[in-house]
Amino acid sequence: MTEGMSRYSWLSHLACTKCDAEYVASELINVCRREGCAGPLFARYDLSQALARDGAGRSNDLWRWHELMPAASAGEIVTLGEGGTPLLHAERLGARLGLPRLYLKDESLNPTGSFKARGLGAAVTRAKALGATALAVPTAGNAGGAMAAYAARAGLPAHVFMPADTPRVFQVECEAYGARVTLVDGLIDRCGQLVAERKAAEGWFDVSTLKEPYRAEGKKTMGYEVAEQLGWELPDVIVAPTGGGTGVIGMWKAFDEMERLGWIDARRPRMVVVQAAGCAPIVKAFAEGKPASEKWADAATYASGLRVPKAYADFLVLRALYESKGDAVAIPDDEMRRGVAEIGASEGIYAAPEGGAAWVAVGRLLEEGKLARDERVVVINTGSGFKYL
Numbered sequence: 001m002t003e004g005m006s007r008y009s010w011l012s013h014l015a016c017t018k019c020d021a022e023y024v025a026s027e028l029i030n031v032c033r034r035e036g037c038a039g040p041l042f043a044r045y046d047l048s049q050a051l052a053r054d055g056a057g058r059s060n061d062l063w064r065w066h067e068l069m070p071a072a073s074a075g076e077i078v079t080l081g082e083g084g085t086p087l088l089h090a091e092r093l094g095a096r097l098g099l100p101r102l103y104l105k106d107e108s109l110n111p112t113g114s115f116k117a118r119g120l121g122a123a124v125t126r127a128k129a130l131g132a133t134a135l136a137v138p139t140a141g142n143a144g145g146a147m148a149a150y151a152a153r154a155g156l157p158a159h160v161f162m163p164a165d166t167p168r169v170f171q172v173e174c175e176a177y178g179a180r181v182t183l184v185d186g187l188i189d190r191c192g193q194l195v196a197e198r199k200a201a202e203g204w205f206d207v208s209t210l211k212e213p214y215r216a217e218g219k220k221t222m223g224y225e226v227a228e229q230l231g232w233e234l235p236d237v238i239v240a241p242t243g244g245g246t247g248v249i250g251m252w253k254a255f256d257e258m259e260r261l262g263w264i265d266a267r268r269p270r271m272v273v274v275q276a277a278g279c280a281p282i283v284k285a286f287a288e289g290k291p292a293s294e295k296w297a298d299a300a301t302y303a304s305g306l307r308v309p310k311a312y313a314d315f316l317v318l319r320a321l322y323e324s325k326g327d328a329v330a331i332p333d334d335e336m337r338r339g340v341a342e343i344g345a346s347e348g349i350y351a352a353p354e355g356g357a358a359w360v361a362v363g364r365l366l367e368e369g370k371l372a373r374d375e376r377v378v379v380i381n382t383g384s385g386f387k388y389l
Contacts, residue, residue: 008074010045010067014213017042017316025070028130030211040313041213042253043070053232053263060084062118062221068257069221070126070214078125078154080111082118083221087229087378093346097363101376103235105226106349107383112173114305114352114383115219116146119246122218123207124150132156136204138191140243141170141304142383147207148179159204161191166304169387187299189309209244210313216250223254226378227264235269236375237326239361241354241382242273242282243308245317252320269378271326273317274354274361276301280330282314287328291315302333303353305382327370329361336360340385353388355381 014023016032018039023029025043032039051067058064062083063071071077087105094102107115120143127135136159137147144160151158158179162170163186174181184191192208199206209215227234234255240248248271258264275283279299285292295310311317321328331339339356343349351359358379365371 008066009070009072010047010049011043011070011072012046013044014041015044016040017313026130028127028132028205029213030206040210040316043213043217045257047257047260051261053228053261055228062121062218065221065224070122070217072129076125076129078128078150079121080117080149080153082110082121082218083225085109085225087226088347088349090347090379093343093359096342096346097366098373099362099366099377101374102362103376103378104343104347104349105222105378105380107222107381108349108352108385112142112146112149113387114142114146115222115247115380116142116383117149118218118221119143119215119250120146120150120207120218123212123214124154124156126214127205127207127212128154128156132205134159134202134204135207136161136195136199136202137207138162138188138195139170140188140307141166141387143209144179144181145170145173145177148174148177151179152177159202161194163187163191167388169389170304187307187309189295208312209246210249210316216246216253219246219250220254220257221250222247222380223251224258226251227258230376232264234264234267235378237272237371237377238269238380239272239274239358239377240380241303241306241358242275242317243305243311245282245311245313247380247382248273248320249313249316252324268324271320271324272361272365273321273326273328274358275328275330276303276306276336276357277330277332279307279309281310282317283328283330285314285318286321291318293318302388303336303357305352305354306357327365329364331357331360331364343381344385349381350385351381352383352385354383355379
């Protein structure tokens with residue numbers, strides 16, 4: 001089902017991650033339509049051609065790898081300058097634990113203050129190009145702000161559904177971008193149900209996490225950037241806060257694409273998922289060796305991005321953990337706060353609680369003998385702490 005490939009993008013088709021059904025990439029689609037499947041769809045590219053990996057002369061954003069992204073031309077791209085975030089050698093922070101090769105990937109410097117800008121920039125770009133006239137998203141916070149911002153940039157109406165107890169700054173941010181915000185009694189899964197129930201009648205295209213093919217494409221560019229910033233040698237360990245899981249899933253996809261292009265070898269980092277102790281469905285499933293998680297009851301954490309009781313594509317997150325011989329760690333809120341303070345005092349970065357959790361998880365892994373002091377470790381700080389004041 002391969003379509004004609006453009007010179008700008010090598011996107012060829014979409015493929016279901018569960019049943020391998022293929023779809024044309026020119027169709028505005030959410031998930032696999034085979035009866036009983038509804039699996040997330042991945043964008044697939046023709047990787048048979050040679051492509052220079054250094055990106056010389058190209059912009060320092062995620063669209064520098066446009067052949068491996070879904071925009072058919074530069075004119076289609078809806079951008080606010082997302083991507084190109086620094087990978088900082090966190091020497092002082094690492095010295096706290098005797099880890100001389102610790103690095104922080106600081107995603108707070110993206111537009112809208114989090115790594116959600118990567119995924120929503122790609123999703124909105126493709127949705128507009130394929131004819132979407134209005135967008136809707138359930139959110140725990142940052143995804144709503146990112147979607148609203150890119151929808152505004154694209155000139156599309158945006159409808160954001162968020163839990164009523166989400167920190168007010170997220171609501172204010174979405175409204176500042178012109179989005180219509182609906183506060184919901186319940187968690188993000190209830191918000192997702194409302195979007196699903198209303199989207200057909202309202203004419204909305206649903207850009208929920210992994211319920212459309214392209215948010216993962218934006219997030220995968222973190223994997224490309226980490227590889228490039230480390231001289232095309234992947235780290236030993238990547239520690240990633242995980243709610244919906246698009247970051248881990250996207251990076252894992254990027255590593256496969258880079259190997260097929262000949263940019264890296266077959267070695268992979270151990271992927272470590274970090275969740276909140278009050279909402280840790282993937283951690284629990286991993287400990288039990290299960291292929292997918294069960295919905296977490298009474299999810300509670302101040303890290304809004306981690307308050308996801310059941311990720312739609314959790315099976316892909318768990319697959320990456322098993323394949324990489326990785327791990328999954330749950331961190332209490334009080335320890336997240338300590339982690340945020342330590343990152344700030346050591347490195348001058350005001351991390352989101354999710355980033356604080358990832359740093360604390362590094363210490364936990366070290367204590368449990370799951371991390372060697374000479375290993376190269378990358379911690380993902382997913383967003384800015386300013387949104388949690």
